[in-house]
Amino acid sequence: MMNETAIGIDIGGTNTVMGLVDREGSILKRHIIPTDTHPDYSIYMNSLCAAIDTLISKEGSETSIRGIGVGAPNGNYYNGTIEFAPNLKFKGVVPVVDFLRERYPMEVIVLTNDANAAAIGEMIYGGAKGMRDFIMITLGTGVGSGIVVNGEMVYGHDGFAGEIGHTIVDPKGRKCGCGRRGCLETYTSAQGIKRTVFELLAEMTEPSALRKVSFENLSAHMIDEAARSGDPIALEAFDRTGRVLGLKLADAVAHTSPSAIFLFGGLAQAGDLIFKPVQHYMEEYMLNIFKNKVKLLPSKLPPGDAAILGASALVWKEVDISKR
């Protein structure tokens, strides 16, 4: 039997990465095109299709391609559209799936937001294999989430469910890119922990290597390095970040009671520095009946390939559903 593959496409603010992926999560062929040089979506979509053609023409011809999965910010599963994505140059509603359907006669062409794609990637290739109830939290430039209940992605009535990054920690808190105040994302994204460091530089008097660095120059990586060398400000910043994330994860558990929560993205790679306080505070803030039940785990998806893998996993998920 011919090896089956799926095309996974991740549309990011700067670049669009894509790959031809087999059932086990091996990426047989990759491609990359810029996203942001194409403010007009039809020009972008044409160059996206040209890139897909390249993937198909090379390795693809030796495999049976089951479909195309697309992960994108503000991606809507029901409509197959990208809707008003603040970090993309396309304006309004972009009908990605309809455009691809006219070009490619594949059985499955599906799109969702990037955090949902990561969750499905974890379920198909990663640490959530066989899990029926779990939550994926992506800690990157923003904070995204994908919620799985009874083995199915929670899309909600409108296709936009799973925005735990925009639950509110403090309604009078930090300004968020979404226009409101105090969203989880303003505390636990890469930018969030940086804001916490600056709050602590003002609040605490301890010496710190981070006192030499401007707001613009400070990176999450520098905070990580400072913490590893025992810097008191950096360590406290991780503790506070863990407390806020633990608090809102305890709330999330009270909603869907998952057996595990996976952390993915830059901040998750800080390892124990972030996992220990998150675990500690999540347990502290959790209702009794949920305590000591929920596993807090690092994503098993390889960081560099997670976006392509998650997008391609969308295809296998649909194929599995239609098999039932």
Place this chain on the structure above:
Amino acid sequence: MMNETAIGIDIGGTNTVMGLVDREGSILKRHIIPTDTHPDYSIYMNSLCAAIDTLISKEGSETSIRGIGVGAPNGNYYNGTIEFAPNLKFKGVVPVVDFLRERYPMEVIVLTNDANAAAIGEMIYGGAKGMRDFIMITLGTGVGSGIVVNGEMVYGHDGFAGEIGHTIVDPKGRKCGCGRRGCLETYTSAQGIKRTVFELLAEMTEPSALRKVSFENLSAHMIDEAARSGDPIALEAFDRTGRVLGLKLADAVAHTSPSAIFLFGGLAQAGDLIFKPVQHYMEEYMLNIFKNKVKLLPSKLPPGDAAILGASALVWKEVDISKR
């Protein structure tokens, strides 16, 4: 064809109410036994069975009884047990469904917590007919919730999902019966709005009829009446209650994106006094993509019969699932 019925049983802290209910939600026959005079669960279960026998022997013999549904505090759907319910005298884990299975050879015998039963009641007989994604909030002595996603109850990996009443508003806030601080329940239950009134009596200087009433004597009904006559403390108490509930419902929307949220219970019967501020603040605190989409609705279940109806609805839900 013989009229089909289901037995609905609601186990409350004081009384257990039950009824024989047809597919349209008409209660053909009712019965009530005390719960709290039976600290030993096997004695209680025997008198529960005697009561069920009475229901079956009278009207039941003229109908085809499809099953028994039980709503109970800390009811676990997967195990069919009541587990460590703080408001019941039974200690530990009570295997209600196993006990009933030994007595009654019915195809469906099922148990869940009271708020989940209310949600399923709303779906089978009430305002959520045909809705695939909604949330039920019960505002009573405590605050319960039932979350429905893709037409299915969210039970979580352990059967305890849907505890929105124990999401945290303020980790340094009011002490909760659950042992933690700042749970939604401490602000928006009947007791919660009373606590808010006392906070406001201290904070504000306006005259108020409520200044004449002791904490022990104040009832949610008196706050309702005071608000209707324009009492500034009572009105502010409803506004604050609505703000806190609106905030946490906005968080709930960010999790599962329901098309509607139903409010049920004593406080919900205050009508516009509570619905208007909840709606206002929920919209204010909601992420843009969710704004002006989520209907906030009063439950359509008759307050006096909701518990029996919800419990009986569990049976129809199972019958519907097995039909697929």
